[in-house]
Amino acid sequence: MSNIAVIGTGYVGLSSGACFAHLGHVVTCVDVVQLKIDNLNKGILPIVETGLEELVAEGVAAGKLIFTTDVVSAVKNADVVFLCVPTPEGADGSADLSYIQTAARTLSPLLRSGAIVVNKSTVPVGSTKVVERELKRPDVSVVSNPEFLREGSAIQDFLHPDRVVVGSDNQEAAIAVGALYEKVGAPVVVTDPASAETIKYAANAFLATKISYINAVAAICEGVGADINDVVLGLGYDKRIGHEFLRPGPGWGGSCFPKDTKAMVKIAQDAGYDFGLLKGVITVNDQQYGRIVDKIRTAAGGTLKGKKIASWGLTFKALTDDLRDSPAVEIITRLLADGASVSVFDPTVTVAPKGLDAITVCSSPLEACAGADVIAVLTEWDDFRWVSPVEAAGAVSVKQIVDARNLLDRSEWRRAGFEYQGIGR
Ligand SMILES: NC(=O)c1ccc[n+]([C@@H]2O[C@H](COP(=O)([O-])OP(=O)(O)OC[C@H]3O[C@@H](n4cnc5c(N)ncnc54)[C@H](O)[C@@H]3O)[C@@H](O)[C@H]2O)c1
Numbered sequence: 402m403s404n405i406a407v408i409g410t411g412y413v414g415l416s417s418g419a420c421f422a423h424l425g426h427v428v429t430c431v432d433v434v435q436l437k438i439d440n441l442n443k444g445i446l447p448i449v450e451t452g453l454e455e456l457v458a459e460g461v462a463a464g465k466l467i468f469t470t471d472v473v474s475a476v477k478n479a480d481v482v483f484l485c486v487p488t489p490e491g492a493d494g495s496a497d498l499s500y501i502q503t504a505a506r507t508l509s510p511l512l513r514s515g516a517i518v519v520n521k522s523t524v525p526v527g528s529t530k531v532v533e534r535e536l537k538r539p540d541v542s543v544v545s546n547p548e549f550l551r552e553g554s555a556i557q558d559f560l561h562p563d564r565v566v567v568g569s570d571n572q573e574a575a576i577a578v579g580a581l582y583e584k585v586g587a588p589v590v591v592t593d594p595a596s597a598e599t600i601k602y603a604a605n606a607f608l609a610t611k612i613s614y615i616n617a618v619a620a621i622c623e624g625v626g627a628d629i630n631d632v633v634l635g636l637g638y639d640k641r642i643g644h645e646f647l648r649p650g651p652g653w654g655g656s657c658f659p660k661d662t663k664a665m666v667k668i669a670q671d672a673g674y675d676f677g678l679l680k681g682v683i684t685v686n687d688q689q690y691g692r693i694v695d696k697i698r699t700a701a702g703g704t705l706k707g708k709k710i711a712s713w714g715l716t717f718k719a720l721t722d723d724l725r726d727s728p729a730v731e732i733i734t735r736l737l738a739d740g741a742s743v744s745v746f747d748p749t750v751t752v753a754p755k756g757l758d759a760i761t762v763c764s765s766p767l768e769a770c771a772g773a774d775v776i777a778v779l780t781e782w783d784d785f786r787w788v789s790p791v792e793a794a795g796a797v798s799v800k801q802i803v804d805a806r807n808l809l810d811r812s813e814w815r816r817a818g819f820e821y822q823g824i825g826r
Contacts, residue, residue: 414485422460505535529594542574547601553720568597619649619825629825652689706740711773714780722749729779790817
């Protein structure tokens with residue numbers, strides 16, 4: 402079992418740290434935000450993630466999971482140090498590596514000889530070399546080990562991954578990092594750093610492509626009178642295509658796809674390739690936000706001015722509290738700009754986030770739709786499936802619903818007198 406330090410205790414760092422402790426390693430999670438660490442030491446988690454609380458409690462009780470802001474104590478005895486810091490979008494669309502560089506410079510004088518530094522953050526091709534340059538420690542190896550977990554199922558994804566990817570020029574270091582995952586029993590793809598870094602961006606770009614593709618097909622379905630749900634069923638049974646990531650919706654978002662697709666376009670450009678396909682995928686996604694706003698406007702009678710919209714959902718997907726680049730946030734911002742007022746219910750949101758101060762945050766779906774001209778389902782929380790359409794009909798001002806996730810049973814809503822509109826059907 403290894404002694405691991407994790408730098409950055411966010412969605413990836415905290416989930417990874419808790420899972421590595423569960424796998425038997427001794428893990429120290431470091432963050433620069435004192436409050437986050439103080440709360441974690443009191444058992445208060447900074448994020449919503451299924452199964453994480455239990456895993457953190459288990460790791461802490463076993464003395465295998467430690468939270469601190471003291472990077473020196475965390476790193477001095479570490480065999481492996483994971484960088485899980487942000488890599489936000491830079492001014493030109495490329496990934497901003499400044500957090501990675503700062504962390505590497507901090508680590509440089511602290512690492513023991515023979516330690517391994519791992520890029521788990523999503524970083525562009527060449528970043529292993531960037532970290533090596535910042536460390537200036539020839540006695541320390543740098544390895545790329547991109548993370549593929551999804552928010553909402555992070556623990557399940559980490560402990561049962563489809564594969565583990567390890568990229569390094571140093572075979573011994575690559576084997577040591579692969580061995581940390583021995584108990585998860587997944588195939589380990591050992592490769593060079595550039596290939597490992599490319600795999601992560603290529604994977605996210607491909608998944609975003611699948612979603613944009615099905616949203617484009619959904620738009621065609623609306624034009625030709627086809628039903629996207631049946632089309633997806635028929636497509637998905639084809640093993641070459643599969644059902645995953647073929648759900649039409651309000652567009653992709655979250656903390657990864659928007660920045661990673663743009664970064665991939667920039668990586669391609671720097672490599673001398675114009676990635677027109679991926680640019681199209683991004684355009685389709687931007688258009689999708691507009692298509693949902695148009696549907697809501699039409700449902701509201703052709704104008705949003707003075708209309709009350711009830712938004713069910715605010716997070717970028719269900720089972721997370723993450724609002725970063727959420728399609729719901731983007732759509733609501735456009736509704737407000739067009740003169741609507743918006744009441745929101747989301748199971749994980751209790752106060753209006755920065756930039757959306759004009760919304761009213763409600764404590765139930767029915768409260769949000771009191772007096773509404775249109776209900777808009779923007780996040781696929783299961784909670785909305787169980788709302789009685791009859792009770793909702795009694796609460797709204799006008800019986801109009803736009804289901805941007807194709808989540809609800811449309812016959813039931815129509816029976817309750819609603820004009821129901823989904824996506825692609
Ligand atoms: N969120 C996801 O679903 C996901 C999935 C796969 C990969 N990734 C990638 O993982 C990386 C991290 O993403 P995230 O969502 O966990 O970010 P996050 O913002 O949730 O967490 C990052 C944490 O790093 C801390 N931090 C910043 N600088 C630090 C430093 N010098 N020392 C210690 N702590 C520091 C921050 O305070 C924050 O708590 C990104 O590159 C992201 O693209 C994210």
